[in-house]
Amino acid sequence: MKMKSKFKDPSFFRVCYLIVLFFTNLSFIQIPAYVCLVFMFFWGVKLSINKVLHQHCLQKLRFSIWLLAFMGMNIITMFIFFTWGILYSIVMLMHISICFFIFYGIHTEEGLNPKAELYKVCKFIIYATTIVGALGFILMMCHVKFEINWQNIFIIKFIIFENRFTGLYMNPNMLGFVSVVSIVCCHIISKHDFLAQAKKPRISRIWLAVCLTVDLFSLLLCDSNASLVLFVCYVIFTIVFYFFTNPARMNIKQVLLKTVAMLLACVYIVGAAYLTRVVCQKTFSSLLSSGQLSDEAAASEEEITFEHENSNMDSGRIKLIKESIGLFKISPLFGIGNGNIILFSQQYLSGTLAFNYHNHDLHNGYLTLLVSTGVFGFLLFAIFGFRFAKHTISNLFKRQKADSQDILPCLFAFCCAYLVYSLFEKALLFDISFMVMWFWYMIGMTGVYLNKYEPMIDSYYNLNRHRLPKHMI
Numbered sequence: 001m002k003m004k005s006k007f008k009d010p011s012f013f014r015v016c017y018l019i020v021l022f023f024t025n026l027s028f029i030q031i032p033a034y035v036c037l038v039f040m041f042f043w044g045v046k047l048s049i050n051k052v053l054h055q056h057c058l059q060k061l062r063f064s065i066w067l068l069a070f071m072g073m074n075i076i077t078m079f080i081f082f083t084w085g086i087l088y089s090i091v092m093l094m095h096i097s098i099c100f101f102i103f104y105g106i107h108t109e110e111g112l113n114p115k116a117e118l119y120k121v122c123k124f125i126i127y128a129t130t131i132v133g134a135l136g137f138i139l140m141m142c143h144v145k146f147e148i149n150w151q152n153i154f155i156i157k158f159i160i161f162e163n164r165f166t167g168l169y170m171n172p173n174m175l176g177f178v179s180v181v182s183i184v185c186c187h188i189i190s191k192h193d194f195l196a197q198a199k200k201p202r203i204s205r206i207w208l209a210v211c212l213t214v215d216l217f218s219l220l221l222c223d224s225n226a227s228l229v230l231f232v233c234y235v236i237f238t239i240v241f242y243f244f245t246n247p248a249r250m251n252i253k254q255v256l257l258k259t260v261a262m263l264l265a266c267v268y269i270v271g272a273a274y275l276t277r278v279v280c281q282k283t284f285s286s287l288l289s290s291g292q293l294s295d296e297a298a299a300s301e302e303e304i305t306f307e308h309e310n311s312n313m314d315s316g317r318i319k320l321i322k323e324s325i326g327l328f329k330i331s332p333l334f335g336i337g338n339g340n341i342i343l344f345s346q347q348y349l350s351g352t353l354a355f356n357y358h359n360h361d362l363h364n365g366y367l368t369l370l371v372s373t374g375v376f377g378f379l380l381f382a383i384f385g386f387r388f389a390k391h392t393i394s395n396l397f398k399r400q401k402a403d404s405q406d407i408l409p410c411l412f413a414f415c416c417a418y419l420v421y422s423l424f425e426k427a428l429l430f431d432i433s434f435m436v437m438w439f440w441y442m443i444g445m446t447g448v449y450l451n452k453y454e455p456m457i458d459s460y461y462n463l464n465r466h467r468l469p470k471h472m473i
Contacts, residue, residue: 022435047169048097058408060108066384085339106444115198122185129182133214136167165221176227193406220280226424231418275317335374365428
């Protein structure tokens with residue numbers, strides 16, 4: 001009976017779903033993890049339906065009117081462009097419902113301690129990334145290599161992937177993102193107020209130090225530009241929080257001075273991050289070269305420099321942007337539907353989005369959203385984003401001192417950094433991945449603070465004799 005109630009618990013689902021999605025990024029474990037993910041996906045859809053129909057989630061969900069309108073626009077687009085891609089679009093619609101109602105909708109659940117839930121997830125990520133990352137470094141130093149390529153769809157390049165460190169992960173970009181998430185988890189776990197509210201013990205400082213060391217070296221050696229941007233932006237937005245303490249009490253001169261100081265600090269952080277990466281890559285490259293058993297063995301091995309083999313800084317993204325403009329022109333107002341991106345690329349354009357392991361998306365969360373849902377859908381989603389951001393920022397800086405030892409600054413910094421990261425990755429909404437679900441998990445946890453600072457009161461808009469709760473708008 002207890003296990004049956006667990007399957008009706010959205011909190012239990014979120015923890016399990018994130019863990020399984022994490023394992024989909026690991027070599028060899030990926031296939032069984034995806035098999036498990038299929039069953040969990042439909043479990044999540046069932047929970048979403050239950051929350052909407054039986055737990056009245058929509059009436060409690062902040063800014064839900066915009067999310068509902070966005071989903072409605074997706075359905076309209078699906079029927080306007082009715083092709084075989086509709087099956088994929090339906091799957092994406094179900095995925096969106098999990099993002100909106102289960103992950104973002106954490107704040108609608110009564111009797112839940114969300115801090116305790118987040119503690120479990122952070123603890124898992126810290127331990128998992130430390131163990132997996134350390135194993136990757138040990139195998140790299142032992143010159144272990146392994147490669148599988150099945151029809152250019154299922155690719156495993158163990159430890160080194162295209163001259164970049166990938167460890168036990170499927171791709172260096174995945175390693176980079178997970179490393180940044182783990183660093184953020186270490187930051188969250190270090191907050192005293194968070195641990196007190198979660199009613200959980202702190203993790204050993206030695207373990208946290210080892211975790212941070214492994215993650216930072218992994219981030220630098222995987223040579224993922226987008227992940228480094230995510231990390232740098234997280235640091236910058238965290239500093240912004242502390243720079244502008246009590247903005248209402250500042251005069252114009254103080255604001256200007258702090259703004260200039262902040263800009264100089266940003267330039268220094270960016271320069272230091274990239275310089276550190278170069279030094280780290282050259283150091284590890286020298287260590288690996290000096291560790292060869294003999295000159296003959298060294299001659300047979302290609303030198304590993306941990307740098308992109310592709311010297312093109314945009315990594316083909318400019319080509320995708322040009323093609324996405326062509327796709328957007330097909331239906332600028334309603335979009336073409338996410339399931340039709342590959343099909344329409346092949347039918348109407350040059351077909352550079354033909355499906356393969358790497359290249360089945362626009363690699364830009366905003367462009368993918370715009371092409372898939374058109375101007376109408378994009379605006380609805382943007383209104384939700386602006387409404388949510390406005391309330392979050394307002395409460396963050398009003399209660400800055402109170403939050404300095406809590407996790408709202410961490411959540412705020414990560415969400416802002418992720419919005420920059422989405423310019424370079426398919427990571428905003430239309431992807432069933434650890435990246436996307438972690439973002440919506442952070443958004444959901446931020447929504448918990450909105451509930452804390454802006455309690456839902458019985459205030460309504462009267463529309464056509466119907467009362468609409470103000471927090472829904």
